[in-house]
Amino acid sequence: MTERELLFHLYVTQGLLLLAAGGCSLFLFDWAEWRRLWRFDLTDVLLYGAGGAALVLAVDFLAMRYLPDDWHDDGGVNEKIFRGRSIPHLFFLCALIAVTEEWLFRGVVQTHWGLGAASVIFAVLHVRYLEKWFLFLMVVLISLFLGALYEQTGSLWVTVVAHFLIDVVLALHIRLQREEGVKR
Secondary structure (H helix, E strand, C coil), X not given: CCHHHHHHHHHHHHHHHHHHHHHHHHHHCCHHHHHHHCCCCHHHHHHHHHHHHHHHHXXXXXXXXXXXXXXXXXCCHXXXXXXXXXXXXXXXXXXXXXXXXXXXXXHHHHHHHCHHHHHHHHHHHCHHXXXXXXXXXXXXXXXXXXXXXXXXXXXXXXXXXXXXXXXXXXXXXHHHHHHHHHHC
């Protein structure tokens, strides 16, 4: 697939997941419950959201440094999606992905069917990782970790911020590697 096709599919997928999150929320929550999902506590967001993201990123960068390259190679999909994007576009994409996926998987699925169901569905929907055991394991572990953060705080903002920071730092890493390659 071309970069343009991948980006199109990413937007379509996120749009469908956003519709699913919104539609399910209409039927599964009353207004007060829905607002509680989005409770904002700056201390929790910084401590658990940003702190959790820093922990995941540290593990991820250590894995990239010390494990074989093919263990964390997704076939170039993330590189195609992120390498040619402007910085504002990267931020927008990562924010869209974080809000959409956390609202659906933590807010709707985990709240109603539990952490296990949310983590399994989240991991399986990252279909390109199913044949890459290490990437699939990482997605499952990150999903469980984000779910635990949600259980601890009861706030989607914590997991949205963690998910956003993880994605945006890794996307910027991909983009900056491209820029370094161009300069050489």
